[in-house]
Amino acid sequence: ERPDNLATTLDVSTMVDPDGGLVDRGIFTEEAVYKQEMKRIFARSWLFLAHEDQFKRPGDFFQTFMGEDPILVSMNRKKEIKAFLNSCRHRGARVCRADFGTTKNFTCTYHGWSFDLDGNLANVPNEYAYGEGFDKKDWGLVEVPNVQSYKGLIFGNWDPNAIPLEDALGDLRWYLDAFIDRDPEGTTVVGGVMKWVLDGNWKLAAEQFATDWYHVNMSHASALMVMSPTGRGPKKEIAERPGKQFVSPNGHGAGFPVHERNRFDNSVVHDYYDYDALRERLGDKRVTGPMTNGHATVFPSFSYLPVNGSIRVWHPKGPNKMEVWAWTVLDKSMPEEVREAQRLHNLRTFGPSGIFEQDDGENWSECQAIAGGFITNRVALNYQMGIGTEKEDPDYPGTTSELFSDAAGRSFYRKWRELMSTPAWHEKEGN
Ligand code: FES
Numbered sequence: 001e002r003p004d005n006l007a008t009t010l011d012v013s014t015m016v017d018p019d020g021g022l023v024d025r026g027i028f029t030e031e032a033v034y035k036q037e038m039k040r041i042f043a044r045s046w047l048f049l050a051h052e053d054q055f056k057r058p059g060d061f062f063q064t065f066m067g068e069d070p071i072l073v074s075m076n077r078k079k080e081i082k083a084f085l086n087s088c089r090h091r092g093a094r095v096c097r098a099d100f101g102t103t104k105n106f107t108c109t110y111h112g113w114s115f116d117l118d119g120n121l122a123n124v125p126n127e128y129a130y131g132e133g134f135d136k137k138d139w140g141l142v143e144v145p146n147v148q149s150y151k152g153l154i155f156g157n158w159d160p161n162a163i164p165l166e167d168a169l170g171d172l173r174w175y176l177d178a179f180i181d182r183d184p185e186g187t188t189v190v191g192g193v194m195k196w197v198l199d200g201n202w203k204l205a206a207e208q209f210a211t212d213w214y215h216v217n218m219s220h221a222s223a224l225m226v227m228s229p230t231g232r233g234p235k236k237e238i239a240e241r242p243g244k245q246f247v248s249p250n251g252h253g254a255g256f257p258v259h260e261r262n263r264f265d266n267s268v269v270h271d272y273y274d275y276d277a278l279r280e281r282l283g284d285k286r287v288t289g290p291m292t293n294g295h296a297t298v299f300p301s302f303s304y305l306p307v308n309g310s311i312r313v314w315h316p317k318g319p320n321k322m323e324v325w326a327w328t329v330l331d332k333s334m335p336e337e338v339r340e341a342q343r344l345h346n347l348r349t350f351g352p353s354g355i356f357e358q359d360d361g362e363n364w365s366e367c368q369a370i371a372g373g374f375i376t377n378r379v380a381l382n383y384q385m386g387i388g389t390e391k392e393d394p395d396y397p398g399t400t401s402e403l404f405s406d407a408a409g410r411s412f413y414r415k416w417r418e419l420m421s422t423p424a425w426h427e428k429e430g431n
């Protein structure tokens with residue numbers, strides 16, 4: 001515990017104007033804004049940690065980040081999933097350097113302090129040298145106080161007063177379920193976690209997945225051409241496709257075309273599914289909408305693509321850089337060969353060198369590369385598409401807008417501004 005006297009707080013309230021649809025590029029480039037995001041957004045939001053399928057027996061662990069904080073997620077002897085700050089309480093080295101694995105304990109390689117699967121300091125070499133006043137109980141790993149799962153997806157939150165994960169997800173669950181609840185058996189992780197580094201602020205990716213279908217026809221034109229059976233690229237009905245965007249008051253967003261013949265792009269997966277059964281389970285609206293095509297963001301930095309089973313985290317690495325971590329998550333009941341076909345399809349489309357993923361990454365790096373120019377930085381960006389189109393629609397839970405709209409982007413930045421402008425739990429007395 002220490003007073004947060006190293007922190008200076010920046011007033012960012014004028015940097016975004018969600019109602020007017022304007023965004024100041026300083027939010028993508030300024031170190032002080034970035035620091036405040038770590039403090040006021042990442043230190044108190046539900047952040048994706050891992051998939052439950054990655055932990056099968058006690059001692060299974062996976063290393064990740066919450067913001068820039070290194071996190072160790074592991075299964076203890078009671079088969080509970082716990083998350084700890086991966087930093088030794090002695091001089092601060094990581095107590096685990098492997099990306100994932102199975103272990104009996106976490107032993108720091110600097111001086112050898114060793115922690116059990118519940119984070120307790122279990123062994124200290126030459127402990128006698130500390131004398132009487134030293135108690136191992138006081139020096140366990142710092143535990144993330146909230147770890148909760150939603151249908152296999154594990155999230156953590158540092159805020160001791162965080163609202164439950166399900167409430168934070170809110171109406172997004174209806175849309176998300178069309179991806180992760182197609183199979184009564186749940187989902188499984190196929191293959192490893194793909195990781196790559198991109199020049200670009202983390203928000204460029206997060207907001208795009210929340211709100212931006214508008215880029216698809218232009219940015220992905222060549223990829224769409226490759227994928228189309230005629231090789232002729234997007235037809236008029238695709239380029240002008242109707243669809244919906246879900247706009248969450250908690251900053252999440254999801255966009256998806258709506259079509260009676262909504263199908264999976266991968267023909268092996270398309271042939272595998274029984275669409276009548278899917279309609280029975282999910283209802284018509286979800287099968288014709290968010291079940292396949294589309295993308296979404298859980299505020300702040302977790303996104304997914306149901307059409308190929310990709311989930312990803314945009315890990316912030318300074319204002320100008322992000323590290324993308326992507327998993328392939330598929331129905332547990334899918335036979336091996338269908339899974340493998342979908343894993344390869346995901347790799348080809350949205351893996352680090354995927355034909356779609358490269359288009360997106362290129363755009364974010366392009367926008368970032370010039371955003372720091374002094375004059376450039378002063379010129380506001382336009383998030384005005386579909387202003388005023390947000391509405392309640394009895395067919396879709398929550399508030400929705402049209403497919404081509406910035407509504408969820410405006411909502412993303414409304415939430416961003418709210419969190420950036422209010423003190424977090426650790427800024428209050430006694431924390
Ligand atoms: Fe971990 Fe010293 S830093 S034992």
Ligand code: FE
Nearest residue numbers: 215216356360
């Ligand atoms: Fe894209």
